[in-house]
Amino acid sequence: xxxxxxxxxxxxxxxxxxxxxxxxxxxxxxxxxxxxxxxxxxxxxxxxxxxxxxxxxxxxxxxxxxxxxxxxxxxxxxxxxxxxxxxxxxxxxxxxxxxxxxxxxxxxxxxxxxx
Numbered sequence: 806x807x808x809x810x811x812x813x814x815x816x817x818x819x820x821x822x823x824x825x826x827x828x829x830x831x832x833x834x835x836x837x838x839x840x841x842x843x844x845x846x847x848x849x850x851x852x853x854x855x856x857x858x859x860x861x862x863x864x865x866x867x868x869x870x871x872x873x874x875x876x877x878x879x880x881x882x883x884x885x886x887x888x889x890x891x892x893x894x895x896x897x898x899x900x901x902x903x904x905x906x907x908x909x910x911x912x913x914x915x916x917x918x919x920x
Contacts, residue, residue, distance in 0.1 A: 807831040807907060809900050814914030817890055825885040825914055827900030833857075834878040836903055840885045842896035843913075852898070853885060868894075890918045 813825040839854035853874040873886040897913040
């Protein structure tokens with residue numbers, strides 16, 4: 806089974822930027838990958854999704870215009886560029902392919918936005 810590892814999180818001030826990476830242990834060229842996040846005390850929520858050919862990209866309303874999802878199939882990696890970060894973006898961020906590919910969630914990467 807393909808394994809996914811998220812990285813790139815950290816502590817940033819409001820208005821700052823971070824770039825998250827989701828690296829797979831095998832090829833990701835045949836399926837979509839999505840980013841989700843879970844803030845303390847809240848349900849996990851959808852952030853963005855990109856199809857295998859990058860032709861269709863979807864964003865949650867809360868991040869549209871600030872976040873950009875992209876992928877490099879040759880590097881088996883999906884990225885999430887996050888700009889103009891807000892305190893409400895604080896969460897653990899997870900990447901997730903379809904459940905038919907990987908059914909469990911990874912460790913995620915922590916993003917904290919505060920002054």
